[in-house]
Amino acid sequence: MLLAVIVPTLVLAAGLCLMRRACHRQEHIACRGCGYDLTGSPDSARCPECGRELDEAAIEPAGEIAVTWWLFWTGFMLVLGAALVLVPLIVYWAFRVL
Numbered sequence: 001m002l003l004a005v006i007v008p009t010l011v012l013a014a015g016l017c018l019m020r021r022a023c024h025r026q027e028h029i030a031c032r033g034c035g036y037d038l039t040g041s042p043d044s045a046r047c048p049e050c051g052r053e054l055d056e057a058a059i060e061p062a063g064e065i066a067v068t069w070w071l072f073w074t075g076f077m078l079v080l081g082a083a084l085v086l087v088p089l090i091v092y093w094a095f096r097v098l
């Protein structure tokens with residue numbers, strides 16, 4: 001009986017971890033002057049777009065959230081499957097105790 005709770009709980013935790021891992025911040029750097037994305041640009045002293053001199057103050061981190069959808073949906077299906085097992089069990093035990 002305890003296994004009926006432990007296994008879905010582990011599946012739920014694994015699903016939540018997959019969903020969390022599917023969402024990650026992409027690291028980008030951008031020119032503060034014009035917003036040009038400098039990611040992957042060869043190291044240069046000037047912005048290739050506006051010509052602004054690039055130093056620490058002129059470079060802005062411009063990270064955005066990226067989602068790996070297949071990983072997110074795999075995690076979601078695991079969470080959904082675990083919830084379909086756990087919710088009836090919890091409801092059953094709650095009404096059995098009352």
Ligand SMILES: [Zn+2]
Nearest residue numbers: 031034047050
């Ligand atoms: Zn620029």
